[in-house]
Amino acid sequence: MAGVAGRLARLRCSGALSSPLQVTRFPALQLHLCGPAMRASQKDFENATNQVKLLKKDPGNEVKLKLYALYKQATEGPCNVPKPGVLDFINKAKWDAWNALGSLPKETARHNYVDLVASLSASSESSIQVTPAADRKQPGSDALVVTSQDGITTITLNRPDKKNALTTQMYHDIMLALEAAGKDDSAITVLTGNGDYYCSGNDLTNFTDIPPGGVEEKARSGAVLLRDFVDCFIDFPKPLVAVVNGPAVGISVTILGLFDIVYATDRATFHTPFSHLGQSPEGCSSYTFPKMMGPSKATEMLVFGKKLTAREACTQGLVTEVFPDSTFQKEVWVRLKAYSKLPPNAMRISKQVIRNTEKEKLHAINAEESNILRERWLSDECMNAVVSFLSKKAKL
Numbered sequence: 170m171a172g173v174a175g176r177l178a179r180l181r182c183s184g185a186l187s188s189p190l191q192v193t194r195f196p197a198l199q200l201h202l203c204g205p206a207m208r209a210s211q212k213d214f215e216n217a218t219n220q221v222k223l224l225k226k227d228p229g230n231e232v233k234l235k236l237y238a239l240y241k242q243a244t245e246g247p248c249n250v251p252k253p254g255v256l257d258f259i260n261k262a263k264w265d266a267w268n269a270l271g272s273l274p275k276e277t278a279r280h281n282y283v284d285l286v287a288s289l290s291a292s293s294e295s296s297i298q299v300t301p302a303a304d305r306k307q308p309g310s311d312a313l314v315v316t317s318q319d320g321i322t323t324i325t326l327n328r329p330d331k332k333n334a335l336t337t338q339m340y341h342d343i344m345l346a347l348e349a350a351g352k353d354d355s356a357i358t359v360l361t362g363n364g365d366y367y368c369s370g371n372d373l374t375n376f377t378d379i380p381p382g383g384v385e386e387k388a389r390s391g392a393v394l395l396r397d398f399v400d401c402f403i404d405f406p407k408p409l410v411a412v413v414n415g416p417a418v419g420i421s422v423t424i425l426g427l428f429d430i431v432y433a434t435d436r437a438t439f440h441t442p443f444s445h446l447g448q449s450p451e452g453c454s455s456y457t458f459p460k461m462m463g464p465s466k467a468t469e470m471l472v473f474g475k476k477l478t479a480r481e482a483c484t485q486g487l488v489t490e491v492f493p494d495s496t497f498q499k500e501v502w503v504r505l506k507a508y509s510k511l512p513p514n515a516m517r518i519s520k521q522v523i524r525n526t527e528k529e530k531l532h533a534i535n536a537e538e539s540n541i542l543r544e545r546w547l548s549d550e551c552m553n554a555v556v557s558f559l560s561k562k563a564k565l
């Protein structure tokens with residue numbers, strides 16, 4: 170988020186961002202950032218600081234940063250604390266916002282803060298706070314739905330509004346769901362997505378959740394989680410089927426090489442933009458992809474980020490069969506229900522015969538890929554890509 174908050178504030182002052190939408194949503198910013206200094210009493214300011222805790226509608230990151238900056242300027246004056254490290258996304262964004270206020274007098278900052286809170290109070294419905302990412306609660310188990318019926322355990326990614334991006338909590342929940350499915354009395358296990366996407370890969374906001382040990386600790390624990398997560402797929406004992414109901418991105422694509430069957434709607438696409446994100450392949454794809462499609466096609470996907478259509482992915486061996494979107498669900502589930510009636514022990518043993526020779530190798534590859542990614546996550550290339558995504562998301 171390098172300088173984005175500061176750039177935003179300067180653009181606002183220059184009038185460059187005064188679109189009707191922004192004027193409607195954030196009138197206080199438009200009216201007061203560069204407006205004449207007016208007086209608000211200390212009491213008004215204290216009232217506003219209390220009022221802000223009662224706001225019910227989340228006004229978004231821009232306004233939260235503005236509130237933070239004005240509060241600091243009003244109470245401490247111009248920003249003269251050291252700039253946080255470039256990887257410390259949240260604190261750096263806050264520092265940028267405060268620093269962008271330059272030498273704005275304390276009284277003006279106090280007035281602008283009071284005015285901004287007043288304008289927010291009018292339409293408020295849920296709480297706002299500049300919550301450190303580390304304190305933020307991840308979505309709970311409703312982001313993952315597990316059902317068991319007709320001999321099939323289905324694990325459904327259920328964050329359709331976020332294209333089923335995988336939060337840290339979801340990685341843990343998927344591991345638990347796989348562990349349980351491996352032991353339950355179903356014959357087949359399915360992973361699918363709710364909504365128009367199968368999965369948009371790792372939730373990039375996971376990167377903002379920096380623990381007390383800093384970014385190195387974040388990268389270390391991320392690599393451990395990734396390794397454990399992928400290990401669960403390598404070791405899964407029963408037939409594992411991906412029902413790819415829409416586009417798939419990142420890790421949701423790479424682990425497909427560890428599934429036994431991949432059925433896809435013709436609307437699905439398969440995208441691994443690792444270089445664009447300053448990252449490197451995971452999910453054992455550095456081994457499974459070249460093996461299934463040859464090194465050159467694998468390079469197009471994993472190095473150059475070429476997005477495949479469902480039919481291309483089928484030709485390359487990543488997808489087992491493609492179905493028309495209009496009949497996808499019906500055809501796939503009829504097929505899977507029939508398969509689930511086959512003797513479960515025979516299916517389990519046959520899968521193991523097919524997969525066991527590779528297991529040790531896959532675990533070693535997973536460990537190596539996770540280590541390499543740990544380093545990648547600390548690179549400028551990765552950090553810049555994540556910051557760019559988060560900035561667009563925050564519309565900064």
Ligand SMILES: CCCCCC/C=C/C(=O)SCCNC(=O)CCNC(=O)[C@H](O)C(C)(C)COP(=O)(O)OP(=O)(O)OC[C@H]1O[C@@H](n2cnc3c(N)ncnc32)[C@H](O)[C@@H]1OP(=O)(O)O
Binds near residue numbers: 371395421
């Ligand atoms: C234990 C850690 C293991 C990590 C392993 C390493 C894994 C690597 C990967 O998976 S790399 C791939 C990461 N994913 C991406 O780069 C995809 C990012 N998202 C997008 O490019 C787009 O959102 C899209 C192409 C998936 C969909 O575009 P569009 O149809 O225009 O929808 P929106 O962009 O408006 O998305 C709606 C809503 O969802 C949020 N969102 C989508 N994907 C992600 C994501 N991966 N992380 C976080 N948030 C995501 C998007 O921001 C919108 O949110 P909003 O409504 O603005 O709040």
